[in-house]
Amino acid sequence: MTPTRKKRLILISLVVMGVGVATAIFLTAFKDNMMFFKSPTEVSQNDFPENRSFRLGGMVKEGSLQRIDNSLKIRFSVTDYGADVQVEYEGILPDLFREGQGVVTIGQMREDNVFAAEEVLAKHDENYMPPEVSNILQTEAQQ
Structure with missing residues (x-):
């Protein structure tokens, strides 16, 4: 794997992890504030x-x-x-x-x-x- 592709793969992985963490935080906050x-x-x-x-x-x-x-x-x-x-x-x-x-x-x-x-x-x-x-x-x- 070339260094350019390796950098792209790491960058894409970090973006996907960041979106996943942000989604988890959003869903947790939404659940805590939900009123039945x-x-x-x-x-x-x-x-x-x-x-x-x-x-x-x-x-x-x-x-x-x-x-x-x-x-x-x-x-x-x-x-x-x-x-x-x-x-x-x-x-x-x-x-x-x-x-x-x-x-x-x-x-x-x-x-x-x-x-x-x-x-x-x-x-x-x-x-x-x-x-x-x-x-x-x-x-x-x-x-």
């Missing part, structure tokens, strides 16, 4: 990532809203009309948050089967419902 969306039915069947944040969506169950006195802590249930999940959140809720409306929460399940929400997102106009919530509610209604 789960319905109350899936959560009640223990189909959720453990020790990781995920999104829980559905409707705020009528009559489930409980405010804890002298704090910003609130408890409510999220339902997809097939199952309910108890959610606990401490903070200021969105203005449009209320019972009977679509909601998406971000957080983790605790060992006591309560979803500890870090963020609560409510619908922002009268016609909007998050696509994931709409799909889940349609699936539950058909069953």
